[in-house]
Amino acid sequence: QIILGIETSCDETAVAVIKNGKEIVANVVASQIESHKRFGGVVPEIASRHHVEQMTIVLEEAMNQANIDFSDIDAIAVTEGPGLVGALLVGVNAAKAIAFAHNIPLIGVHHIAGHIYANRLIQELQFPLLSLVVSGGHTELVYMKEHGSFKVIGETRDDAAGEAYDKVARTLNLPYPGGPHIDRLAGEGNPTIDLPRAWLEEGSYDFSFSGLKSSVINTLHNAEQRGETIDSKDLAASFQASVIDVLVTKTVKAAKEYDVKQVLLAGGVAANKGLRQSLEKAFVELNGIELIIPPLSLCTDNAAMIAAAGSILYDKGIRSDYALNANPGLDLEIHG
Ligand code: ATP
Ligand code: MG
Ligand code: FE
Secondary structure, X not given: OEEEEEEOOOOEEEEEEEEOOOEEEEEEEEEOHHHHHOOOOOOHHHXXXXXXXXXXXXXXXXXXXHOOOHHHOOEEEEEEEOOOHHHHHHXXXXXXXXXXXXXXXXXXXXXXXXXXXXXXXXXXXXXXXXXXXXXXXXXXXXXXXXXXOOEEEEEEOOOOHHHHHHHHHHHOOOOOOOHHHHHHHHHHOOOOOOOXXXXXXXXXXXXXXXXXXXXXXXXXXXXXXXXOOOOHHHHHHHHHHHHHHHHHHHHHHHHHHOOOOEEEEEOHHHHOHHHHHHHHHHHHOOOOOEEEOOOHHHHOOOOHHHHHHHHHHHHOOOOEOOOOOOOOOOOHHHHO
């Protein structure tokens, strides 16, 4: 079974080919970060234009790497949403055009299902499982009782983890995207500054990061007004400690309560060194629950993960028709 994956939900144009749902044959990602950097964030119009320019180039490269023809492809899996509508449209229309021209089945995929299924490219999944999704737009704990079944047991009430990282980085005058820079600084500093942790109500698996973000900004401004300087390394370390403390504690608690076999880490913030280390440490003590952490290249946006999620839908007989459209508000639980 050969699936071609296409991902254009944000600022990477990506095409991949995977075999039997697990084996990566080609995985090409053209990142636009350089074009968005000077604006301090992703500019939707620029993203769409880049996707249009890059799509055929990236597609050709992936097909060459995989050494396949269109006639070898069993299905085309494409990110249908969520994401930037103008960016999604480029991928969806490319997928429809190829599907129509070569009479290949088409499958719309939820971007977050893709992030979760990146883990299947590392290890076979065992259910029930729990996935901690931490990305630029999402922070969720997702329970899966079987393939293609997603139940969101907790989610952020305000900022996503990645968003908080990027905003704090901006306050510290670090380039976009700020996550990796904060991660690096945090590794050089010490968590000596007392910052809040949003545990929320007893028993809740929801998250909140906007209070923490404001607290970091206030700490900096108050110091400035007093003419003091704050070590940005220690501030980064303190911010990161607060984020990780809440993420790891709630993940461990949910993993026990839901009695899962595996815990998967997913999304761009899964590239965070501190988070990876803390989770590994926490799960060493939790005998019987396997922790899966994808390599960095499969944490940030890519098309191999979209193909991996598409492969499951393909096996279930799920197909999209040519009415498939970009859906920026696509729901994970309903889409399945
Ligand atoms: P979504 O998947 O929710 O639609 P997205 O696709 O824009 O959002 P991803 O590409 O999955 O998000 O992740 C990008 C985010 O990951 C950015 O906010 C970035 O700062 C963050 N990130 C990347 N590397 C790290 C790191 N090492 N530490 C913390 N954050 C990181
Ligand atoms: Mg991105
Ligand atoms: Fe993403």
